[in-house]
Amino acid sequence: MRASRVLTFARYEIRRAVARKKVLALVALTVLISIAPYYALYATHTSLITPPLRPYLWILGVFLPQAFFLQFTALLIAAGSMSEEYEQGTAEVLLSKPVSRQEYFFGKYLGGYALVVGIVVLDVVLSISSATFVFGPQQQLGIEPMILLAQVFAALVFYSFAFMVGELMRRSSLSYILSASVFFTSEVVGVFLNILYTLTGTNIYKVANYYLPTSPVDSLPLLLAEPKFPSSVQLVFRFAATPVEPSIGISALLIAVYFISAVLIALTYFSRMDVAKRVT
């Protein structure tokens, strides 16, 4: 596998994804979610934001999109990555050149993922800037690179899953629907399992919740960040989510298992199957 060809396809994939209006719309929405809460909180003069909380409000913008918008954006970018090339008949032209299927596969995978990372970084920059602008200088920013790494690592789960579904289905509408269904189902089932555990105290509900794909995704950045902040700031984290997983290690392991499985399945399928002619 040649790095130059992988890079060519990665750049191509970024360009292709950015050309899609729905991806741009979601990026715009993510930006809005990163900055709007600060101005809303400022405008409403809520008593929730006490002076000791103000230097830590950057956390709000960083974590608010974590549970939904970042995952959904990752999913949307990945679901069409392979499938749209089949639908538009462009895969056969790209693959009729002297490039290996692995170069094409990993180039597209990494290109789309680089875009997801870019969106996470954009979210972080806008959150910190908005928090600083509205509520003054922010503290504990030194931990942000670690949170960023955790967020982009966690995004691999639904990014890889949607990428895999796109390759297996080879129909973008089906891959969007199926990937989004799994994502929403996991979120909803997670909430129900949590309620059942709270009501009954039965451990099986708690353990089952660990293995839902959304659980480690939501938990890892929170588990890393929460201990580094004063207890008075925990309220801000609750705006985002409550960690489900018992430890950072289990969260990271589950994320790795989910995304590596999805990548391997997609790569095996793509390497062995025929390159479909244009399908509509």
Next chain:
Amino acid sequence: MATPEAVISFEQAVKDYGPKEIGPVTFSVGPGEIVGFLGPNGSGKSTTIRMLLGLIKPTSGTVRLMQRDPLADHVRALERVGYSPELPNLQSFLTPRELLQLTAKELGLGRKETDDQLPVLLEDVGLIQYQEYKIAKLSKGMVQRLSVAQAMMGSPKVLILDEPMIGIDPAGVVKFRSLFRDFVRDGGTIVMSSHILSEVEALCTSLVVIHSGRILFRGGIQAFIRERLGSRSILVEIADSSAFEGGALVGRISSLAGVKRVSPAPAGLLVEIAPDSDPRAEISRLVVETGGNLVGLGYSRSELDEAYISAIRGTPAQ
């Protein structure tokens, strides 16, 4: 059996789609040929081409491109091969220049090579003034031209063209013919699938005819016509033919070797001949000798059309 120097070869290649099977396909193409790949819709042309490009895996048999397996050794087999698909759907968000730059990167061309080739190719296919337009804004014919340009990027040795003339205006067709002839003159090989038989007749040096997944014919165009047509007809056009007393002429033409029958036609005479004979020179001489004013002489219909239809129907044309 493929010759050692064959650039393309199929040996009993079969693609089984379950309800439909393409193959066994066996033929080879040598360097310097322009091969017309003919067959009706659904006959297996695209499948055969896609097996050749390593896009689909044959169920059995072997396929070689540049003497390599296009699946197992895809990168090296495709190094000097250009492909233009049928009804190309190119990346609509790119411009022609960007598409060719992408192609150049896929081929591993350096910046200088790319900068040298790109304007020449865009000029050759008549798109130089549209190089900064989005492909989405180009007409169908322009996209077809661009598809051929991307196939020719990187100085390939083999061009595989699936219906390259579809949607191209007459001037473009003439330009493409010249482009393809130059390509072969410079040592290239072309396999071209087409439904436009006049185009195949004008450009190709040999044929592969496929029908229902089976190769019906592989060889020269004239050999195909000879094999498929039981007879051919020559139309002899004579000025003011109604006033011309042609009784003697009919008798003399009838006596020529290879002539089966001579009958009157609205503009002169229709001469039916054996497929392996060509008495056109003698006929023209006889018309002049008998005082006729010869204004035209040629085969009365497209022979390749007739031979092709005969092959597809499975019976010699009558």
